[in-house]
Amino acid sequence: MEKSMFSFFEVEEEHDDQNLVSKTSPQDAEMGQVRQENQNLKHKLSTVLKDYETLQMHFNDFFLQENPKSSESLVSDKEGDGNELISLSLGTLSSYKQKNSPKKANYFNKSKEGGDDEQELKLGLGCEFDMKKDERIQTLEPPVHSLKNERREDIDPLDQIPLKKARVSVKVVCDTQTMNDGCQWRKYGQKIAKGNPCPRAYYRCTVSPSCPVRKHVQRCAEDRSVLITTYEGTHNHPLSVSATAMASTTSAAASMLKSTSSTSPPNLTTAATASSSTTTFSGHNGMTYNSRPPHQYPFYLPNTTISTYQSHPTITLDLTSNPHFNKSTSSNFLRTQPRFSSSSCLNFSSPSSSCSSSMESNYKNPINFSYFGRQTPNETFYQKPSNDNFQNQSSSSSNHSQETIAAATKALTANPSFRSALAASITSLVRNAGGGARI
DNA sequence: CGTATTTGACCGGCGC
DNA sequence: GCGCCGGTCAAATACG
Numbered sequence: 205m206e207k208s209m210f211s212f213f214e215v216e217e218e219h220d221d222q223n224l225v226s227k228t229s230p231q232d233a234e235m236g237q238v239r240q241e242n243q244n245l246k247h248k249l250s251t252v253l254k255d256y257e258t259l260q261m262h263f264n265d266f267f268l269q270e271n272p273k274s275s276e277s278l279v280s281d282k283e284g285d286g287n288e289l290i291s292l293s294l295g296t297l298s299s300y301k302q303k304n305s306p307k308k309a310n311y312f313n314k315s316k317e318g319g320d321d322e323q324e325l326k327l328g329l330g331c332e333f334d335m336k337k338d339e340r341i342q343t344l345e346p347p348v349h350s351l352k353n354e355r356r357e358d359i360d361p362l363d364q365i366p367l368k369k370a371r372v373s374v375k376v377v378c379d380t381q382t383m384n385d386g387c388q389w390r391k392y393g394q395k396i397a398k399g400n401p402c403p404r405a406y407y408r409c410t411v412s413p414s415c416p417v418r419k420h421v422q423r424c425a426e427d428r429s430v431l432i433t434t435y436e437g438t439h440n441h442p443l444s445v446s447a448t449a450m451a452s453t454t455s456a457a458a459s460m461l462k463s464t465s466s467t468s469p470p471n472l473t474t475a476a477t478a479s480s481s482t483t484t485f486s487g488h489n490g491m492t493y494n495s496r497p498p499h500q501y502p503f504y505l506p507n508t509t510i511s512t513y514q515s516h517p518t519i520t521l522d523l524t525s526n527p528h529f530n531k532s533t534s535s536n537f538l539r540t541q542p543r544f545s546s547s548s549c550l551n552f553s554s555p556s557s558s559c560s561s562s563m564e565s566n567y568k569n570p571i572n573f574s575y576f577g578r579q580t581p582n583e584t585f586y587q588k589p590s591n592d593n594f595q596n597q598s599s600s601s602s603n604h605s606q607e608t609i610a611a612a613t614k615a616l617t618a619n620p621s622f623r624s625a626l627a628a629s630i631t632s633l634v635r636n637a638g639g640g641a642r643i
Numbered sequence: 644c645g646t647a648t649t650t651g652a653c654c655g656g657c658g659c
Numbered sequence: 660g661c662g663c664c665g666g667t668c669a670a671a672t673a674c675g
Contacts, residue, residue: 391648393667406666420666 371436372454373520375424378431382421385433386446387411389419400425412441430524436516457519 376383382405389407397404402423409417417437424430435454443451509520 390646392669394649395665395667398664404665408667418666 369436369516370458371434371516371518372457373432373434373518374450374454375430375432375520375522375524377427377429377524379429380431381405382407383431383433385450386444386448387417387439387451397422402428409439411439411443411447415440427524434518453521457521 374383382389388410390410391405391407393406394403395406396402400422402425404420404422406418406420409415409419415437417435417439419433419435421431421433424432435450438455438458439447439451509522511518511520
């Protein structure tokens with residue numbers, strides 16, 4: 205795996221090289237720079253791997269404390285089945301203290317009295333890693349609020365671009381009208397957007413009357429089978445586990461968006477100030493980046509594009525097949541980038557999902573990390589989108605789980621928000637699979 | 644009859 | 660200032 209990571213960086217550099225907006229220096233010098241950067245990346249990677257091991261130990265310790273019954277190590281366990289491997293708890297954050305802590309005005313009032321914070325379902329890991337202080341407080345706090353608070357409280361002179369609410373777009377192949385993300389939505393409008401003959405439907409969250417979350421859904425003009433769902437805002441109410449998965453994922457993406465914009469103003473600013481721009485570097489695995497060098501990214505998401513549209517910072521999670529896929533890649537997991545079918549891709553749905561087949565999928569193989577675009581070489585079940593796939597998923601779930609967990613934990617080490625999102629997703633899927641507690 | 648959806652009107656931001 | 664466009668509103672309509 206480390207090997208593939210290294211090869212990723214090696215190929216990645218070529219892409220960055222190809223995509224650099226301004227080529228002011230000779231290519232040779234640039235290649236030299238990139239090589240140097242690659243060395244740095246390798247060094248950082250080894251550091252991250254060490255941190256990962258440390259975190260793994262911490263997590264195991266924590267887990268043993270929280271759940272003595274399950275004495276099996278989470279990540280190092282090579283023998284348990286997938287269900288047992290993942291026991292990330294999407295629980296309460298008893299130690300959670302909101303440092304910047306503006307009270308969330310619209311959280312259910314009933315939860316505002318004593319100890320309420322502990323009762324609320326927090327979108328984050330129910331544990332603390334030995335992360336830095338600022339990381340520790342970074343749960344999947346509503347990104348919109350975060351953005352606002354950040355702007356208000358610590359105004360970065362470099363961050364004065366009047367960006368609107370962060371948006372998170374999710375592209376999936378889906379035959380249904382909307383992607384079932386476990387939340388309740390009410391349609392309040394429909395428009396034909398310019399440049400796309402397919403109407404765009406506008407939905408608002410109806411779980412809570414005061415919930416500000418909106419989404420719009422539109423089919424891709426190029427490929428009608430691709431559904432583009434764009435989320436804006438953050439739920440101000442507890443979510444069902446199934447909804448939490450998507451909400452936390454998008455929140456994490458939005459948080460990442462925020463963090464990238466705040467930590468690398470020059471480059472992202474360049475993209476953000478344009479009225480409509482998407483400055484991406486395509487990695488050979490389909491990871492796309494804006495003009496920021498990859499090593500500056502807090503984590504990587506496959507098929508992720510950061511862009512702005514009408515001053516809305518938008519991060520796009522492309523969960524369809526990878527159009528940027530580099531044929532020259534030799535990395536296995538990259539070669540198996542799946543094209544999600546409506547039945548096997550994102551299933552954040554509740555058991556009442558209209559996508560029954562996806563439910564079946566998750567029940568048989570609850571840990572479907574392919575959502576994050578990471579697949580292992582042995583996973584062939586996505587290549588033939590038929591019902592038989594579910595059997596394959598079932599039979600290969602054990603190996604699948606181990607490998608995906610390894611991939612997941614690596615990702616977890618990279619970004620706290622992503623950690624939380626991943627944990628939520630895992631927990632959601634596992635609980636759905638096991639018929640576990642629902643909120 | 645209550646609730647959800649549809650759809651044309653309206654509004655505000657943005658570019659020219 | 661004007662027009663375009665995305666987004667929202669709200670009355671009308673459909674549905675269970």
